[in-house]
Amino acid sequence: MAAVTGLATLFAGVPLYLSSIEQDLGTRTLERARQLDPLVNGVSFSGQDGTIFCASPVEYPAQLLLGLSALDGVRSVVVDRSCRVLRAPTVGGAGTVSIPSTTEVPQPTATLGSIVEETTTTESLPVSNDELLLSVLESDPELTTMARLVSSAGLESRLGEVVIVLAPVDGAFDEFGADLLAEIETDVASTIALVDMHVLESANSPRIETSDDMTTVDGYAQVIEVLNVGDRQVWLLDSVLQADGTGVLPLLEIELTDSTLQVAGSNVSEEVLDSVTSIAEESNRTVQRRFGSTSDDTMLDDAQVITLNAIERLLRAMIYSLDTGVLTVADTGTSLAGSYLDENRAASLTAVARSVGAEVSLAPPAPLGSAEVDALNDDIVELLTGNPISFISGSAEFVWGSDGVLDEIAQLLVDVPGISVVVRGHTDSDGVPESNLQLSTDRAAMVAAALVDGGLERSSVSWEGVGSAEPVIIGGVEDKVMSRRVEIFVLAA
Incomplete structure (x- = not known):
């Protein structure tokens, strides 16, 4: 009977013991919290887990928590909503609040048990x-x-x-x-x-x-x-974000931009990354590794969806054919989508994709804006000013070496989607107008052919000659050297 009584007394004392612990933790935590931020006005503990309450939102709740995490006996601390600062989302980075690496903490200086003055010291907190x-x-x-x-x-x-x-x-x-x-x-x-x-x-x-x-x-x-x-x-x-209704990334996703290949996926092998990096270097692009995990070299073999060789073929065809695009490898199959540079390249890419069993969804390129077209024309004028095209007198044949600039112009335009190129030939006013018209047309045709040889699609390049109908007049007098010219214009298709 005595043993039973003692046991009952023991269990009866447990709540009192826990209450004493909670009271001690609450007292020490509240004191420390108010040192860190005077807006704290309450603490509640359940065992060793505490909640902080505030009279109004504090500026740095995360820093407050870190300052309390080292207290002896405290297992965890959270802040109540009363301590949170509600802010509108900051888009573009403006208005983001930076948390200082140190915080000013008032420290009382006591003499004979009473506070005679209050000084301020700087206490470092772990605030990476x-x-x-x-x-x-x-x-x-x-x-x-x-x-x-x-x-x-x-x-x-x-x-x-x-x-x-x-x-x-x-x-x-x-x-x-x-x-x-x-x-x-x-x-x-x-x-x-x-x-x-x-x-x-x-x-x-x-x-x-x-x-x-x-x-x-x-x-x-x-x-x-x-x-x-x-x-x-x-x-x-207020909602969980999902991809295809499940929140699960595909095995592999490669996004093509004008300067990068961005790689993501739930299970990307080092073998695939090495291959993508090599292909990116071939096209003067860089690889950006986006989120996802990296696994061993068995990813594609395990999935049995597509081979690495097929991915390499698709990727090279995409770089040649697309302005932008995405190659996706999932458990259910392979697909690619994007905007093509021209219809011939789109047909070529579609053939490659079908040969490896990939689905294709291609769209025509978006037309260039006027500012982009103007910038291209400015670049062409700059190239021609520094390296003018010259012809043998009375002929449509280039002076040796003077057509090299046309390769540069072709490379400038070859991968620009949604444009057409117009070449216009001119002569000075000397000679017979009919002969000048034919000569200017022949010279424009020679320039157009050189641009096509440089990589532009034949269907995107046109030419015309205007003879001496548009002379260059300076000070009321024709500048015959300037009149003998070939102009190249870019237009939005």
């Missing part, structure tokens, strides 16, 4: 941007699912490229579906792919749409809160 960003995700009570996914995906090792983390709140993941989320989390590649959908390397991403009353990502996920973390931001979203 990476630590702050991870701290925000891990400490926010509404981001527990996103924090878990980020940890599983190993995002902390790649934070250097991240400007914005798009963090769906836990309620968004509830709507996403527990079964689908569980399926994704059982596969590391799928987890990485889902997390990669939620990071941006630029605040100017086309995925962001801003109106007067809201900001959305990918056209549907609404930004409900923005947390500034050093030179980065965490955007809280």
